[in-house]
Amino acid sequence: MDHKINIKSYSFNELQGALKEMGEPAYRAGQVHRWLFNERAENFDSMTNLGSKLRNMLSDRFFIPSCSIKKVQREPATEDRQKTSKFLVSLHDGEYIESVHIPAPKRDTVCISSQVGCPLRCTFCATGYMGFTRNLNAAEIVEQVFLVNDHLACQSPATHLTNIVFMGMGEPLLNLSNVLEAIETLSQQDYRFSFSQRRITISTVGLIPQIDSLSHSNLKTKLAISLHSAEQEKRSRLIPVAKEHTLTNLQNALERYVAQTNEPVTLVYMLIEGINDSVRDAKNLARFSRSFLCKINLIDYNTIVNMGFKPVKAERLDGFIRVLVDAGLHVTVRKSYGESINAACGQLAIAEKIPGPDRANQ
Ligand code: SF4
Structure with a gap:
């Protein structure tokens, strides 16, 4: 072979x-x-x-290569929450990626990976700690949807995936051509899934040329930006690549994106205690957000061993939300899912590939 x-x-x-x-x-x-x-x-x-x-x-x-599920970890169900599952998927060359199923009352979302590891090394993210091995090809992206869907259908035949989010391992806009090819396949009319592109979300830390390319593609997918701070220096510390893709340029790119697509952008903001959770941070976020159509999605920081960051306390969150709501912004708070099985935002990583030392202080 x-x-x-x-x-x-x-x-x-x-x-x-x-x-x-x-x-x-x-x-x-x-x-x-x-x-x-x-x-x-x-x-x-x-x-x-x-x-x-x-x-x-x-x-x-x-x-013809094959991918398969090597391990499934399932979060214990609670009264108000269905079970999140994390899938370890092996690729034909011996590499591994992770995908996550997030059930909710009216939707079944799969969070998929676009790269093995990630080169961007955001300081709050376990995937970044793994380093980068390679891009996934379009088939490996599509295969995650098949594998997770079929696994769920075996357990409960009525289950089928309704939404896809590119929020797993990797920065999808660094692998844009394969991501777009995979989306074309998953949404192809007479194919098995025929996913509506409106139910597919691409999440990025904000790579500006690629956001411009996306806005001129024919896709109808949703765009989410992992913002995490609307203050340049602070954002660059959390997301090193933000030094090149500055907030001013990102804001301009999002204005262009919304003007071109007529679609709102979701700004994802992970609140980390003492880092980006002050009233001043909220005011910066409000200022950044008001020039284009957007929704703000606040999420909990999910603890990652050795990183030294903590989630915010409830009062701090309330104060932060108040500033945004007073500024007339549309704010949602997303409950964390899958934290107990390291399947939540920023937690995906193949354990053996993460070096030990604490990088939060670097
Ligand atoms: S947050 Fe996204 S872009 Fe940043 S290191 Fe993690 S996977 Fe890469």
Whole structure:
């Protein structure tokens, strides 16, 4: 298999090109893509609407990789909360990623990864501590949805995923072409999921050129920005890449995004005690948010071993919300999910890949 190419690493256009080189008509790419991404064929022999000559040519040149669930951790249910589950998914090259199922009364959301690790090293995030190994290809992104959905359906046949959020491991806008290709596949009309793109959210720390690209794509997905501070210096400490993608430029990019798409942006703000939770921080956030259509989603900081950050106390949260509401902003507070199984925001990481020392002080 060493000399063979992973066929699922090809984009649709690359697949079209390869089949054209083999002398095949243009419609073949659609047939092969459907076998790979909708039927999840495990070998070329099962692609029964292709001639045997083509099947042989494909298997001489390509292999079909597989991903599988290696471990499932389930949070204990409480009276007011259904169980969150975290999935450890193994990739064909021995790497691992994590995906999370977040159930709610009217929706079943899967939080998926876009990279193995992450190069951006945000100081509050366990994934950043892992470092970066590689981007996921579109197939590996799509496969997480299949694997989680099918696992849930085995346990309870009525369950099916309704929403997808790119908030797992990695910065999706650093892997934009594969993320977009995966979204096209997941929302393809006559494929199994046919997800409405409106039920798919891409979350980013705010990479400006990519936000501009996204606003000019034809996708109807939602955009969430992990803001966490509206003060430049403080934000750069939490999110080092914010030094290059400054708040002023980010604000301008979000104004352009909203003008282009006519869609609000969600600003995700993780409250960390003593770091970004003061009245002044709230006023900065209000100032940043008022020039474009947005919703503010406040979330708890989820404890990560050795990081030295803490979640805010209730009174502090109330004061913070009051400033935003008084400024006329739309604010929601998202309850943390999955913390007990390290499945909450910022907690996803393959344990063996995290170095020990406390980076919060670096
Ligand atoms: S918060 Fe997102 S961008 Fe930052 S290190 Fe974690 S995964 Fe990467």
